[in-house]
Amino acid sequence: MGHDFVDKIINASPEAQAILIILAFLSVGSWAVIGWKWVQVRRAERELRDFLVQFRKARDLEQIQQAGKGKVQSPVQALVAVAVREVQQLRKIISDKHERKGEFDPTVMMRDSLLMALERTVSENTAKLRRHLVFLATTTSVSPFLGLLGTVWGIMIAFLDIAARGSADISTVAPGIADALITTIAGLAVAIPAVIGYNYLANRIQRIVETCNNFSLELAGIIYKSSLNL
Numbered sequence: 001m002g003h004d005f006v007d008k009i010i011n012a013s014p015e016a017q018a019i020l021i022i023l024a025f026l027s028v029g030s031w032a033v034i035g036w037k038w039v040q041v042r043r044a045e046r047e048l049r050d051f052l053v054q055f056r057k058a059r060d061l062e063q064i065q066q067a068g069k070g071k072v073q074s075p076v077q078a079l080v081a082v083a084v085r086e087v088q089q090l091r092k093i094i095s096d097k098h099e100r101k102g103e104f105d106p107t108v109m110m111r112d113s114l115l116m117a118l119e120r121t122v123s124e125n126t127a128k129l130r131r132h133l134v135f136l137a138t139t140t141s142v143s144p145f146l147g148l149l150g151t152v153w154g155i156m157i158a159f160l161d162i163a164a165r166g167s168a169d170i171s172t173v174a175p176g177i178a179d180a181l182i183t184t185i186a187g188l189a190v191a192i193p194a195v196i197g198y199n200y201l202a203n204r205i206q207r208i209v210e211t212c213n214n215f216s217l218e219l220a221g222i223i224y225k226s227s228l229n230l
Contacts, residue, residue, distance in 0.1 A: 030197065
């Protein structure tokens with residue numbers, strides 16, 4: 001049966017073969033994206049989980065910064081780096097606060113600036129995690145239509161053969177119908193793994209983003225409380 005199926009593909013019309021080649025490229029590309037993103041997301045989850053364990057044990061910002069080192073796949077390293085930079089800038093401002101007393105509240109400035117910086121950092125790193133998922137979404141949308149195009153083309157060829165030969169026996173319509181069925185099956189075979197992979201990866205990335213958002217709020221709260229004593 002497998003040999004016959006390969007023969008049908010080889011003997012398909014040039015139009016059907018062109019559609020099958022496009023679907024093959026989409027299939028290879030989608031599986032490559034699924035595999036690569038799965039490894040990336042899995043590592044990001046592991047790094048985030050390990051970091052949160054160390055974060056709970058940290059006593060100051062320096063220890064938090066040390067816990068975030070090497071976490072390149074998850075956003076935590078960037079979040080900690082942003083927090084450290086904001087705190088350093090705050091300390092420069094507070095060192096001069098007596099001379100500028102009454103012009104502003106440095107702790108309020110720090111809180112607002114830190115929250116905006118952390119939110120921006122989460123957004124930027126979320127975009128990195130979601131990069132190339134659009135290819136899976138595109139494959140999910142395009143593949144069934146390519147299969148449908150092959151279906152319509154095959155049926156059209158079958159009817160043209162009937163009109164040309166004046167006969168509707170199986171030998172006349174078989175080539176066109178075979179092309180139609182092959183492209184339909186190929187379109188679904190490409191689209192189904194792509195949509196499953198996209199939903200699976202998007203859900204795991206969303207959980208990472210939610211965890212990072214919660215962590216950024218907790219980190220901002222810790223820094224804000226400590227700044228009250230500066």
